[in-house]
Amino acid sequence: MSQIGVIMGSDSDLKVMEDAIKILRQFDLDYDVKISSAHRALERTVDWVKGFEAQGGKLIIAAAGLAAHLPGVVAGATTLPVIGVPMHSGALEGVDALYSIVQMPPGIPVATVGIGAARNAALLAVQILAIQDQALSDKVKNYRAQMLKDLEAKDEALQVRIREEGTRT
Structure with missing residues (x-):
């Protein structure tokens, strides 16, 4: 059973998200990695989130660039903690992604790290799990x-x- 889910909107995000995966490995944590999309594959994304939660997953790290809706969609589909990683991309170099993730509506929080800060996202995930371990x-x-x-x-x-x-x- 994986404790942490890592989901990203594109395979181009993997280069950055590998920093998170390295940290999860360093701490000997089980994880799942998925590429899906809030826009191009909404049902597939929500099905993965619900399945991950049903299998006992504890936390999800979600990376996205540009409009960056993936972390918010993930948070809307689960009560598990979600950590958003805005990706450096587009004309605004990730600032749009940062604002999209950090400005969630009341009641659906997404913890947000800096642009491209996958390592910090993984470390925050580890610290959250360490509360009870x-x-x-x-x-x-x-x-x-x-x-x-x-x-x-x-x-x-x-x-x-x-x-x-x-x-x-």
């Missing part, structure tokens, strides 16, 4: 601790480089 919560804490170690290592390397360059002048 101590082992997953520990993994999140370890992930954050590793981020700090990586930052400190980069800073140390920078400080060494600055000292070396300073002695050369």
Whole structure:
């Protein structure tokens, strides 16, 4: 049984959404991935959402560009939490998608991350699931601790480089 569903409006979104999939794999979470459309395949999309929920899915990450109706349609078809990922596309470079996803009507919320921020969408999904899963919560804490170690290592390397360059002048 997959806990997280990942749905996107086009195969062109997969390049960005692979960042989310990598995070879900890193945290050993089961997931389903689907390409569907709020406009071109409405019934197919709603059927997938309802089937995912019926099979015990817990959360859906939905990516879309341009008019970006997919996350809203998904949220309208389920009571599961939905995280929207606006895709960088079109003349407005994803700003239209961001506004479409973040401006949901009252009663049908979609959590929204930044344009193209699939990694953050997956991390938010992990954190939501970790509320009721101590082992997953520990993994999140370890992930954050590793981020700090990586930052400190980069800073140390920078400080060494600055000292070396300073002695050369």
